[in-house]
Amino acid sequence: MKSEEEIMSEALVRIFENVVLTEEKSLQAGYFSDLSIAEMHTLTAIGPYESRTMTKTAEDLGITTGTLTVAIDRLVKKGYVIRQRDTNDKRVVRISLTRNGKLACRMNSKFHRVLAKHILSGYNEEDRKHLLDLVNEVDLYVAQQLRRYDGAVNVRKTAMEVAKDSKKENE
């Protein structure tokens, strides 16, 4: 029989992989089949409204501005993103979505909302609230673990510290 830890860890990995896979398949079958998942996530990080700076967008995506520049070059060519110099500070590059970019971004966010709606629809109000509380706690915990690696020079050392703390919690 599987332990609770095994069931939980397998489910977490499976949920993550299956959401991404479903998203990818829905993209390929839909109107925006020329976009990869990573590109779609870049569009979502830019968002359908105000223009954003390259630096802030790269920060939100957890990538370097160099990596984002390559991605934005492709998205500009595909007609999803507009790149402009800031009118007040010419050193700053701002990015925003074209009409097609906005459409792709909103269709993708609808995909996630429909998925969430279907999952929640199987529960009554009390269970939905309980489920959301638990999911939020898991989300916060994982985000907290991720933050420990942010800016860590020695990732291996950080990983060992995380493992040590987890061991202490289990004792």
Place this chain on the structure above:
Amino acid sequence: MGDSRREEIYNEVLRILSSDLEVSVDDIERDMDLNTELPFDSLQLYEFVIDLEEAYNIKLPDEMLDQMKTVDDIVSLIMQLTEGK
């Protein structure tokens, strides 16, 4: 004043709607249900929404759209969001 503004917005919504859905203005009624009576697919719905956002310089996030049932609801929402602009 309120009535004429409402009428003005209604006519513009109607124009955008008929252009995005490629249907005649005469085939669209105020109390038509956006989900069941108008021939929208998801992409057309968002084309319509983006056109409205650009025309009125407003934001229409999904949480807000979920509350909209009819063409008239959209007109009321635009009136509310553009008040004082």
